[in-house]
Amino acid sequence: MEKGISQAVVRRMPRYYRYLRDLLEQGVERVSSNELSKLMKVTASQIRQDLNNFGGFGQQGYGYNVRFLYEEIGKILGLDQTHNLIIIGAGNLGQAIANYGRFDSLGFVTVALFDVNPEIIGKEVRGIKIHALDELEVFCQNHKVDIAALTMPKQSADNTAQRLVELGIRAIWNFAHVDLDVDDESVVVENVHLSDSLMQLSYNIVKNKQ
């Protein structure tokens, strides 16, 4: 359907979504690309171009209806459906994600955690059970699982990713800091390399100092 939309555009959509929710909460009914551009510090041109990749959501002479646009972007981002999430690696980061309620309100529901540490297997995080990693196959065969968050050491990430692909997972949200080697085109991989981000920060500090 919407083919060939660049990831540069896609990456900006959540940000629009965020600003529109704020406007909505403030009771603002309509917004022009110009007003939004001032708020978001991007060009009005970019906003109109970005949105028109997905359809004409505005009206000449009026602008955009905030609620309508908010909901449309929600649909574009797939937030109108529920995504079941499992978390592999129930360490601090895994538990942080499991505990983060906001993801639920966006439709991302954590259904299980997995770990290899016998001391935490069987325990619960916010009512969600920590399973043994060995049970991954059985669990995935018996539950609908859309997304797996990998919050585990990088040594076993590649192997686990492979198992997940074979189990027909749709997407991997990878926090392990390797670049996963997933050939299967139908599996979406999104990397969050926190240390890369910290290094970029550090680069900019050093640059600023000069």
Add this chain to the structure above:
Amino acid sequence: MEKGISQAVVRRMPRYYRYLRDLLEQGVERVSSNELSKLMKVTASQIRQDLNNFGGFGQQGYGYNVRFLYEEIGKILGLDQTHNLIIIGAGNLGQAIANYGRFDSLGFVTVALFDVNPEIIGKEVRGIKIHALDELEVFCQNHKVDIAALTMPKQSADNTAQRLVELGIRAIWNFAHVDLDVDDESVVVENVHLSDSLMQLSYNIVKNKQ
């Protein structure tokens, strides 16, 4: 010094750094842009262009010395110096960062956590004390603090960022999902919007399904 280098290039540097460390650990001494390009799945041209923004690290007919290049990129990223980090918001995510030993080995040392919750103030995470947020000013005046990680609810993020800027902090690593309004050009802001990343993932799942 190195002026006008685009963030697109900077963002790729940590990735080079990662691959070079892997090569180093494997005992590889030299690598050509062509070999590296196959490994990293980028063009050799891009590698050479990227690196030459910072200087000529290679040698015609030979390629790049892995150890030398690794160390040079480390310097470019400011990893040859220690950065002191404070974490504001000692919830799951804050504690996950404090517990993550790898940052230490990159020279990012967590020196304190802050929170408003009296139940956790005074406790420790990996030997690092959780302070009352009220003590922020006193702490920063008495310790060298380079980076503040904001792992707190978005409601108070703007206000806290302002306090940090006034305290002369160098950089803010922002996990609160607002776009911080920091005017001061000398303060580096790096945003990590986990929910944005999850929405991008979700977009790509929906797109793939069609």
Add this chain to the structure above:
DNA sequence: TAGATTGTTAATCGATTAACAATC
């Protein structure tokens, strides 16, 4: 209708890739 603002085409800008002379 007149004014406002979109949707969309055209122009510009920047980033990526290709090519090749320089040189180890």
Add this chain to the structure above:
DNA sequence: TAGATTGTTAATCGATTAACAATC
């Protein structure tokens, strides 16, 4: 020296911005 591979310039590609006709 000959072969290999960089550093760098030129060509291409894609993304952003500007402009404006369409239209509410």
